[in-house]
Amino acid sequence: MTDRLSQQFAFLTEADKLKSVLRGTTLCDGSRRENSGEHSWHIALYALVMAEHVERPVNVDRVIKMLLLHDLVEIDAGDNPIHGNHDPAEMERVEQAAADRIFGLLPADQATEFRALWDEFEAAESDDAIFAKSIDRVQPVVNNLASGGGSWPEYNVTPEQLETRVGVKVRKGAPALWGHLKTRIDAWFDAR
Amino acid sequence: MTDRLSQQFAFLTEADKLKSVLRGTTLCDGSRRENSGEHSWHIALYALVMAEHVERPVNVDRVIKMLLLHDLVEIDAGDNPIHGNHDPAEMERVEQAAADRIFGLLPADQATEFRALWDEFEAAESDDAIFAKSIDRVQPVVNNLASGGGSWPEYNVTPEQLETRVGVKVRKGAPALWGHLKTRIDAWFDAR
Numbered sequence: 001m002t003d004r005l006s007q008q009f010a011f012l013t014e015a016d017k018l019k020s021v022l023r024g025t026t027l028c029d030g031s032r033r034e035n036s037g038e039h040s041w042h043i044a045l046y047a048l049v050m051a052e053h054v055e056r057p058v059n060v061d062r063v064i065k066m067l068l069l070h071d072l073v074e075i076d077a078g079d080n081p082i083h084g085n086h087d088p089a090e091m092e093r094v095e096q097a098a099a100d101r102i103f104g105l106l107p108a109d110q111a112t113e114f115r116a117l118w119d120e121f122e123a124a125e126s127d128d129a130i131f132a133k134s135i136d137r138v139q140p141v142v143n144n145l146a147s148g149g150g151s152w153p154e155y156n157v158t159p160e161q162l163e164t165r166v167g168v169k170v171r172k173g174a175p176a177l178w179g180h181l182k183t184r185i186d187a188w189f190d191a192r
Numbered sequence: 193m194t195d196r197l198s199q200q201f202a203f204l205t206e207a208d209k210l211k212s213v214l215r216g217t218t219l220c221d222g223s224r225r226e227n228s229g230e231h232s233w234h235i236a237l238y239a240l241v242m243a244e245h246v247e248r249p250v251n252v253d254r255v256i257k258m259l260l261l262h263d264l265v266e267i268d269a270g271d272n273p274i275h276g277n278h279d280p281a282e283m284e285r286v287e288q289a290a291a292d293r294i295f296g297l298l299p300a301d302q303a304t305e306f307r308a309l310w311d312e313f314e315a316a317e318s319d320d321a322i323f324a325k326s327i328d329r330v331q332p333v334v335n336n337l338a339s340g341g342g343s344w345p346e347y348n349v350t351p352e353q354l355e356t357r358v359g360v361k362v363r364k365g366a367p368a369l370w371g372h373l374k375t376r377i378d379a380w381f382d383a384r
Contacts, residue, residue, distance in 0.1 A: 005372045008241050012331075013338055015237055016220040019230045028208040038211045041233030045207055045260050049200050049302065061253035068237050068256075110241065139204075146205055180197045 004107050011105040017075045024081030024155070025140040030147035036071040036079055039139070043067050046135045053176045056127045066121045066132045069114055073098035081155065095122075134173030137166045141181050145188060159189050196299050203297040209267045216273030216347070217331075220338035228263040228271055231331070235259050238327045245368045248319045258313045258324045261306055265290035273347065287314075326365030329358045333373050337380060351381050 019037035026033055044067045051060040071079075076098035080086050103115045121129045141162070144150030151157075162185060170178040211229035218225055236259045243252040263271075268290035272278050295307045313321045333354070336342030343349075354377060362370040 002372065005245075005368065009334060009372070012234070012238055012241060013220055013334060016234065016335065016338070019219055019226070019234075020221070020223065027211055028205055029212070031212065034211070035230065037233050038227065038229035041229050041236070041260065042204070042208065042211075044233070044236060044256075046204055048257060048260060049204060049298070053197075061256075064236075064253075064256060064260075065240060068233065068240060106241070142201060142205060143208065146208070176197065180194065180201070 007105060007107050008110075011102070014075065014102060014105055015072060018072060021071070021074045021079055023079045023140075024151045025143050026147050026150050028143050028146035030150070034143065036074050040068055040071050043135050043139050046139055047132065050135065050138075050174065050177060051131075053174045054127075054131050055171075055173055055175055056130075058128045058131045062117070062128045063132045063135075066117050066128065067135065069118050070121050070132065070136065072102050073118070075102060081151070131173040134170045134177065137170050138174070138177050138181065141166060141170075141185070145181075145184050149188060149192075159185065199297060199299050200302075203294070206267065206294060206297055207264060210264060213263070213266045213271055215271045215332075216343045217335050218339050218342050220335050222339035222342065226335065228266050232260055232263050235327050235331050238331055239324065242327065242330075242366065242369060243323075245366045246319075246323050247365055247367055248322075250320045250323045254309070254320045255324045255327075258309050258320065259327065261310050262313050262324065262328065264294050265310070267294060273343070323365040326362045326369065329362050330366070330369050330373065333358060333362075333377070337373075337376050341380060341384075351377065 016037075018040070019035050021036040022033045023036055023039055024033070025039075044064045047060060047063045047067055051058065051063070073095045077091070077094045080091055099115060099118055103111045103118070105111075106114065120126055121132055124130060124133050140150075144152055167178050167182065170181070208229075210232070211227050213228040214225045215228055215231055216225070217231075236256045239252060239255045239259055243250065243255070265287045269283070269286045272283055291307060291310055295303045295310070297303075298306065312318055313324055316322060316325050332342075336344055359370050359374065362373070
């Protein structure tokens with residue numbers, strides 16, 4: 001029991017480091033960059049609020065668990081902004097090694113369970129994972145709109161890029177959300 | 193539908209402000225104070241990992257939802273450190289008004305549902321709420337131990353205070369966790 005508790009506390013203490021991984025996106029008020037810990041909270045809340053807008057039925061409790069776990073690999077691998085340039089094969093290799101190490105801190109049964117949820121999220125094939133990925137893409141758009149464009153100018157983002165890199169994935173899991181955001185995105189680019 | 197989505201996005205954008213509410217506790221590495229957004233993520237993860245140590249059976253999915261919502265009132269009311277001094281009646285009045293305003297941003301059905309979960313957490317009577325409260329008390333202790341005492345010296349915390357203000361509540365929902373931590377807490381005070 002003590003060994004098991006020690007492993008669980010070690011994992012949860014390691015997880016604390018996610019609060020020091022900075023993302024490309026800022027807070028809604030633009031005051032600073034968001035970290036991946038608070039981002040994970042925010043999108044879990046998004047899933048809870050927005051679950052009614054799914055394209056296909058999901059188990060929202062599983063979606064929330066996926067979202068709580070989905071960014072932990074960034075403790076080793078860092079955040080890769082969606083509009084940045086990086087080598088996908090190298091990124092996958094680093095993230096797989098990170099998942100081995102970080103989930104491996106847990107007792108074996110929990111390591112297996114959490115790793116399976118993370119693998120499912122990454123594969124983006126199940127209805128739960130597709131919705132989780134949609135939500136993960138929606139929140140930065142809202143924060144960027146709230147902060148007057150946020151990181152879009154920095155990355156020279158175009159409406160077409162938003163459509164292909166973000167819109168396609170959001171539509172797949174929650175088309176109503178993209179419909180709503182598209183109007184606001186178009187208005188933002190028109191005003192520039 | 194558009195009105196409903198607008199209300200939901202307004203609530204989620206308001207929720208972003210929780211990332212700017214600072215707590216008494218620091219990160220595990222002591223580098224800065226923790227904010228209530230990232231804290232909410234961390235304790236939801238704690239609940240997921242530690243659910244097997246409950247004193248009485250809980251619905252961990254409900255517990256996680258409670259924990260995702262539990263600190264939102266701090267956007268208006270601020271964080272009240274457990275070892276600080278404040279007027280409980282005034283604090284409750286301010287938090288109730290905050291809950292009215294913040295959950296009131298949502299469509300009525302969701303406002304009612306989320307408010308009921310928050311009320312249940314605050315009442316700390318149901319098995320789900322008792323476990324959620326235990327988890328909310330455990331995480332700061334772990335962060336303080338990791339950062340070499342954290343905010344304990346600042347608040348002149350004694351082992352007796354930790355027992356009466358923290359231990360009693362943790363024991364109620366998850367006694368095994370307090371048993372594990374008590375050993376580490378005693379060692380920390382003995383070493384001073």
